[in-house]
Amino acid sequence: MTVRGGLRALERLASRLPDGAELYRLRPDGRVLRADRTGARELGPQDPESGLLRFIDDRQWAHYFIGDAATSPERPSNATYKLGLVAPHSAFTPHAHGGEHLVLALGPASCGLYDTRRRQVVEVRLAPGTLIRIPELMPHSFGNRSGERLAILAANTGYGIDHEDYAITAEAADRRGEAELAAALREVTAAQRPGTVTLRERLALRLRRAAAALEEGR
Template sequence: MSKRGALRALRALERLAAGLPDGAELYRLRPDGRVLRADRTGGRELGPQDPDSGLLRFIDDRQWAHYFIGDAATSPERPSNATYKLGLVAPHSAFTPHAHGGEHLVLALGPASCGLYDARRRRVVEVRLAPGTLVRIPELMPHSFGNRGGDRLAILAANTGYGIDHEDYAITAEAAERRGEPELAAALREVTAARHPGTVTFRERVAHRLRLAAAALEEGGR
């Protein structure tokens, strides 16, 4: 998105937010992975380029999280029942394979992928996710989520019980070994061996351009 397009999109969101009650916010999750936030006082782009955005490191370098519900310290001892957050995933990248201590749901807002370990068949299942696809991952299932596209990917993720500072939030193969869980460690290494975010097809590239054009028309008409 050009600087002019980014400014136009932000101004459109600010106009929508101008009449909001105190404390209410609007977020615009654009198809290019950029996230805009606005309330009645003004708006800004939410991203790692803004030191005041409050983003937290999300498992790996170059990946970021912004909490809507709960926080990094959520745990069974400090519960908020669940956490719900915005994730920003770097282009052509995948998270270090891990398993969560609780159930996990991820909504992909761009071309994504997810490698899931099938314990019954003892193999990794690679799933290509189109924009708007939500994947539900059971407790302690080894997996790795990836961004197949060349733009930053916005995701919405919900976890039961744990924030990213908790030791059970993202259990890696190394952590599983230290905890004395060799079967979990072996499964995570299977996911590591298969980890690759994948690529975007020609049809997906065309569809992405159409979504960008649609977003520009919507924002320009407000």
């Protein structure tokens, strides 16, 4: 089903919702549709009313569900939960979070993690529907292996993206005098490879799209 058809289907469902309730459709192609009883639209940087925030790097975007960019231990909401939109064939600048981090990949993704005990970078390929849990201050980078936008769901304990401890890069670690963390982050940078999508994964994506079209057309 086309995006326009998906919007119409979602709008029909949302028209029955109470005020304040919303529906989101996370499509296999990485596009996100959002609806409430007033209407439906695609959530993306092309819509100035989406309220998307820059997500660590240019071309990456975040939409908060719980908490906001100013969440911090001094202004707590316990955790933040947000939708991320990751540009095709791209990866975030390697960083470490001041709190625990959970990411659910809704498309082909990859994650480079620094193993402090073994002093090496571990590359993990993530299939759609895989959730990865990353401990506090573990250097890592998340990448999109596909040629389409990747939607992710991310939860962080304690920090919004405006806080200085939300995403500590190698340069930030240097400024803070955290030489060991900076060195580990540079190793992640050197090893960073978003990767590609296999033939099997491309076939699986076509099947998911067909299933989504059938579901949206009910």
